[in-house]
Amino acid sequence: xxGAPAGAACHAARALSRSHPxxxxxxEGDARAxxxxxxxxxxxxxxxxxxxxxxxxxxxxxxxxxxAQARVLVRDDGPGxxxxxxxxxxxxxxxxxxxxxGLGLALSRRIVxxxxxxxxxxxxxxxxxxxxxxxxxxxxx
Numbered sequence: 001x002x003g004a005p006a007g008a009a010c011h012a013a014r015a016l017s018r019s020h021p022x023x024x025x026x027x028e029g030d031a032r033a034x035x036x037x038x039x040x041x042x043x044x045x046x047x048x049x050x051x052x053x054x055x056x057x058x059x060x061x062x063x064x065x066x067x068a069q070a071r072v073l074v075r076d077d078g079p080g081x082x083x084x085x086x087x088x089x090x091x092x093x094x095x096x097x098x099x100x101x102g103l104g105l106a107l108s109r110r111i112v113x114x115x116x117x118x119x120x121x122x123x124x125x126x127x128x129x130x131x132x133x134x135x136x137x138x139x140x141x
Contacts (some may be wrong), residue, residue: 004030004031004032004033004037005030005031005033005035005040005044005061005063005070005134005136006027006028006029006030006031006061006063008037008040008041008044009025009027009038009044009048009061009063009072009074010027011041012025012041012044012045012048013025013027013048013061013102015053016048016049018050019049019052020048020052020053020082021057021061022052022057023047023048023051023052023057023058024057024058024059024138024139025058025059025060025061025062026058026059026060026061027060027063027125028060028061028062028063029059029062029063029064029110030063030064031063031064031065031070031071031138032065032070032138032140033070033115033117033136033139034115034116034136034137034138034140035070035115035117035136035137036115039111039115040136041107041113042107042111043108043112043119043134044061044072044074046104046105046108047059047074047108047132048074050105051074051076051078051102051130052114053097053100053128054076054078054079054096054097054130055078055079055135056076056077056078056129056130057077057078058076058077059074059075059076059077060073060074060075060076061073061074062075065138066135067138068137068138069117069135069136069137069138070135070136070137070138070139071133071134071135072129072133072135072136073122073131073132073133073134073136074131074132074133074134075122075129075131075132076129076130076131077128077129078080078129078130080127080128080129080130081096081121081123081130082096085137086121086123090105090106090109090119090121091106092106093106094106098136105119106114112134112136113121115136116136116137117134117135117136117137118133118134119132119133119135120132120133136140
C-alpha cells in the first residue's frame with residue numbers, strides 16, 4: 001500500500017485543529033512511502049498530539065526522499081523531552097505527563113517498524129522543542 005506522508009500529516013493536522021486549536025502545523029515537501037495511509041496518519045497524529053499536549057504552539061513536518069526511503073522530520077517548539085525520559089521514550093508506559101499513558105510513541109514505533117521503517121528521537125540540543133525522524137521504504141513506481 002502506498003501512502004503520502006505529507007498528505008497524512010495534513011490530514012492529521014486538520015483533525016488535531018479541532019481538539020488542539022492552539023497548535024499550528026506547518027507541512028512542507030513530499031515523498032511517497034510504502035505504508036498504510038491510515039497507520040501513517042495515526043503515527044503523525046500521535047506525534048502532533050504529543051507536541052500540543054506538551055505546550056508547543058508550532059510544529060513543522062518536513063517530508064523528503066533520501067535514497068530509497070521517505071523521510072519525515074517532525075519538530076515542535078515546545079519544552080522538549082527531559083533527558084531522563086529520552087532513553088526510555090519508546091518503551092510502553094514511559095511518560096512525562098501525569099495524565100499520560102505512555103503508549104502513543106511505543107505504538108507509533110511498532111507501526112513504523114511493521115512497515116519496514118524506523119522512528120527515532122532527533123535530540124538536537126542546539127534546537128528547542130522535540131524532534132522525531134521517521135523513515136519508511138519509498139514507494140516503488
